[in-house]
Amino acid sequence: MIRYIERTKAYYRAQGFEHDYQWARNTHTPLSKPAKPLTSARITLVTTAVVEPGIPKPIRTAKSYRFSDAPAHFDTAEVSWDKVTTHTNDRESYFPLRALNARVAAGDIGSLAPRFHFIPTEYSQRHTRDQDAPLITQHCLEDAVDLAILIPL
Amino acid sequence: MQNQTLEAALDLFYQAQNPGVVQQLPNRWSASEGWRDNFMAITALNRKQLLSLGDESRRQRQRNREQGLFRP
Numbered sequence: 001m002i003r004y005i006e007r008t009k010a011y012y013r014a015q016g017f018e019h020d021y022q023w024a025r026n027t028h029t030p031l032s033k034p035a036k037p038l039t040s041a042r043i044t045l046v047t048t049a050v051v052e053p054g055i056p057k058p059i060r061t062a063k064s065y066r067f068s069d070a071p072a073h074f075d076t077a078e079v080s081w082d083k084v085t086t087h088t089n090d091r092e093s094y095f096p097l098r099a100l101n102a103r104v105a106a107g108d109i110g111s112l113a114p115r116f117h118f119i120p121t122e123y124s125q126r127h128t129r130d131q132d133a134p135l136i137t138q139h140c141l142e143d144a145v146d147l148a149i150l151i152p153l
Numbered sequence: 154m155q156n157q158t159l160e161a162a163l164d165l166f167y168q169a170q171n172p173g174v175v176q177q178l179p180n181r182w183s184a185s186e187g188w189r190d191n192f193m194a195i196t197a198l199n200r201k202q203l204l205s206l207g208d209e210s211r212r213q214r215q216r217n218r219e220q221g222l223f224r225p
Binding site: 002007008010011012014015016017026029030031033034038056058059061082084085086092093096099100103109124127131147149 | 155156158159162163166167169170171172173182183188189191192193195200203204206207208210211214217222223224
């Protein structure tokens with residue numbers, strides 16, 4: 001087992017940062033059971049992989065895109081993952097669109113939503129909680145989404 | 154492996170009895186467990202480099218602020 005939080009704190013202290021990141025603790029998150037069976041549910045993806053790297057990182061905000069506009073390769077260089085051990089050459093490893101489409105075609109999943117959603121990795125909990133998450137929630141409601149899979153990188 | 158991971162995620166929507174459930178899958182990153190020691194490792198060899206990375210990051214943040222590149 002790796003104690004990720006302790007290791008991350010030590011890593012950034014070694015970089016000279018004096019204040020540890022404060023991880024969000026959502027202790028009162030309610031459990032929401034799916035209202036529909038998977039065979040009639042509409043599903044979407046939420047990713048931290050970057051769709052528009054031309055937008056400077058400090059001002060990136062949540063944004064929704066049509067699945068048909070999903071890039072063949074997202075920009076994953078700026079987000080933190082173990083770049084020594086693994087890679088993101090295979091989009092399916094972090095954005096399983098083909099696998100979802102196959103299940104929809106087979107009738108295992110009701111439908112794919114028209115849009116997926118980008119959410120930036122942020123130091124600010126306020127940005128995520130008060131700006132990005134509500135926007136994605138709104139777009140999911142507009143698209144009549146039943147299930148959203150968050151795949152953070 | 155990708156199909157199995159997606160299958161497990163879809164099952165979790167319907168099987169989870171509590172929020173915040175973590176389901177461990179049997180998949181391994183690699184046959185070697187060496188990555189565990191190397192991930193975010195701080196060693197005598199990279200201490201200087203890490204500090205230099207931090208300095209550059211702080212300078213970049215300052216430049217961003219000066220250019221108005223921040224979220225309200």
